[in-house]
Amino acid sequence: METIIRTSGLTKIYGTQKAVDNLAMHVKQGQIYGFLGQNGAGKTTTIRMLLGLIKPTDGQIEIFGENLLARQKEILRRVGSIVEFSGFYMNLTASENLLVNARLMGVHKRRAIDEALEIVGLQHETKKRVGKYSLGMKQRLGIARAILHHPELLILDEPTNGLDPIGIKEIRKLIRSLAEERKITILISTHILSEIEQLADVIGIVHQGRLLEELEMEDLGKRNRKYVEFHVSNDNKAAMLLEQYFHTYDYEVQGEGIIRVYSHIGQQSGINKLFVESGIEVSGIAMSENKLEDYFVQLIGGGTIG
Amino acid sequence: MVNLLYTELLKLKRAKMLLVSLIGASAAPLMVFIGFLDLKVKKPDSAVHYEEVFYNTNLYVLLLIGTLLYGVITAYIFNREHEEDTLKNLLTIPVSRTGLIVSKLVLLFFWIMLLTIAAWALTLALGLIGQFEGLSAGVLLTSFKQFIIGGSLLFLLSTPTMFITFLFRNYVPTIIFTAAITMGNVALANREYKALNPWSAVQVIANYEPVPQYPLYYSYIAILLVAAAGFLATVIYFRRLDIQ
Numbered sequence: 429m430e431t432i433i434r435t436s437g438l439t440k441i442y443g444t445q446k447a448v449d450n451l452a453m454h455v456k457q458g459q460i461y462g463f464l465g466q467n468g469a470g471k472t473t474t475i476r477m478l479l480g481l482i483k484p485t486d487g488q489i490e491i492f493g494e495n496l497l498a499r500q501k502e503i504l505r506r507v508g509s510i511v512e513f514s515g516f517y518m519n520l521t522a523s524e525n526l527l528v529n530a531r532l533m534g535v536h537k538r539r540a541i542d543e544a545l546e547i548v549g550l551q552h553e554t555k556k557r558v559g560k561y562s563l564g565m566k567q568r569l570g571i572a573r574a575i576l577h578h579p580e581l582l583i584l585d586e587p588t589n590g591l592d593p594i595g596i597k598e599i600r601k602l603i604r605s606l607a608e609e610r611k612i613t614i615l616i617s618t619h620i621l622s623e624i625e626q627l628a629d630v631i632g633i634v635h636q637g638r639l640l641e642e643l644e645m646e647d648l649g650k651r652n653r654k655y656v657e658f659h660v661s662n663d664n665k666a667a668m669l670l671e672q673y674f675h676t677y678d679y680e681v682q683g684e685g686i687i688r689v690y691s692h693i694g695q696q697s698g699i700n701k702l703f704v705e706s707g708i709e710v711s712g713i714a715m716s717e718n719k720l721e722d723y724f725v726q727l728i729g730g731g732t733i734g
Numbered sequence: 735m736v737n738l739l740y741t742e743l744l745k746l747k748r749a750k751m752l753l754v755s756l757i758g759a760s761a762a763p764l765m766v767f768i769g770f771l772d773l774k775v776k777k778p779d780s781a782v783h784y785e786e787v788f789y790n791t792n793l794y795v796l797l798l799i800g801t802l803l804y805g806v807i808t809a810y811i812f813n814r815e816h817e818e819d820t821l822k823n824l825l826t827i828p829v830s831r832t833g834l835i836v837s838k839l840v841l842l843f844f845w846i847m848l849l850t851i852a853a854w855a856l857t858l859a860l861g862l863i864g865q866f867e868g869l870s871a872g873v874l875l876t877s878f879k880q881f882i883i884g885g886s887l888l889f890l891l892s893t894p895t896m897f898i899t900f901l902f903r904n905y906v907p908t909i910i911f912t913a914a915i916t917m918g919n920v921a922l923a924n925r926e927y928k929a930l931n932p933w934s935a936v937q938v939i940a941n942y943e944p945v946p947q948y949p950l951y952y953s954y955i956a957i958l959l960v961a962a963a964g965f966l967a968t969v970i971y972f973r974r975l976d977i978q
Contacts, residue, residue, distance in 0.1 A: 476822075476976075476977065476978075479822075479825075479826045480825070480826065480828065481822055481825060481826065481976065481977040482976040482977065482978075483974075483976060500828060501828055501830075504826055504827070504828040505827075505828070507826070509826050511822045511826070513819065514819075514823070515818050515819025515820040515821075515822065515823060516818065516820065517745050517818060517820060518818060519745075519747065519748040519749050520744070520745070520747060520748070524744060524747065527741075527744065528741045528744060528745070529823070529827060531737045531740055531741050531744075532737055532738065532741060532824070532827045532829055533827055534737075557748070573823070
């Protein structure tokens, strides 16, 4: 798979503070890349550097295999973006705001603006001035503006900032459909774990300006599989009973007397009954909790995300 | 550049600032008109000449109202993208930073010209109402030329105001700056140094009133130096600016 965004040694220093520190990011074609970190972790600074709004102190940025600083104009014409809250000319309507972009981007197709508004569901709000739009409508209009010129890459910085749960859900659905139907590579930054969990194919975790890890959601899913943990007097016998009566090998003996069963979630009472009737003492049963958040917290060394 | 200019004009659609600025530009002709009407009431035998009315109106525009009003318009045009948070969108389209400044300057030039012509036309119209004397093609042409030269030179001097707007991203420092310039204009109005102060030198050039101590080209140099310095400072600063 082609790498669409690649940064190496990307650094931004303000005074004595490193806002972004030696960051190496890899976003591959067709992926939804979740850029996750606490507020102030360096997400927005990184994204602004990717969009040429901030000049890096050091490091390289390659987008579509080309150096951003050398070919910024050509590269950014293939990119759509939202940086935090979308700014608009409040005295203009949605169509007029998009017309500004269309003219400057050389989008001459007559229907392009209407199509973009239709995609985000604002086709019936074209006469209203943007100054009268709600925050959710403005964010949707921001997406319409970002996709107006059919970009190959979308860079969205906290696109659900300030939205209510319904608004968040709508934007999430929209982003997912853009990735699936238009095959757009999407980089989305957020500090909300639950938001990215449902959307991203890959997650990059940034903390104090450093990219701690890039991992596929599939791998993360494996690490985060639900299980029922039994504390038993005889783990060998328990394992044998699981195989014999429940026909499962999807379990792990974690240590002496601890066995984790990944299948048959919800049947813990039946498993417990089998163990007890077979003479195994069960001293404890526990369901796995949301280890995903724990994983992030552990990775960033405490604190919380989202 | 054509597209940039088109979008700059589009951004003004429904903007109240255009109307507000036209009202502002009408202040000088109205003030002068009222002044001469008062004179006519007090001295009914004295004639009011168009030449004098145009001269006085242009003087008020160049030294007082124009400096302030054009300063506010400059701040509006250049600060708007910051204030409405649209700059990051424009720069990621991407639009060249220098191109953006130039397109806004072109818009500013046309705006100043519109206000200048509006002030001139209103002076003419009010004169017709007040039945002022001495209206001739020569007077009209000369006064129009003086208004246009004055407006153009004030446009050139908008670059320092533009720089201050970029630097502070706020209307207040710009207003303070233009108020200080206006005070300087008033203070130097009857002194020979008015030929050296770029903002009062505008009136010296526009009305062709050189002072004996300093040749007219001193005034041109002062204006061009300040205009170039303001433009270069803005371009250099803006090109290096991180958009937060």
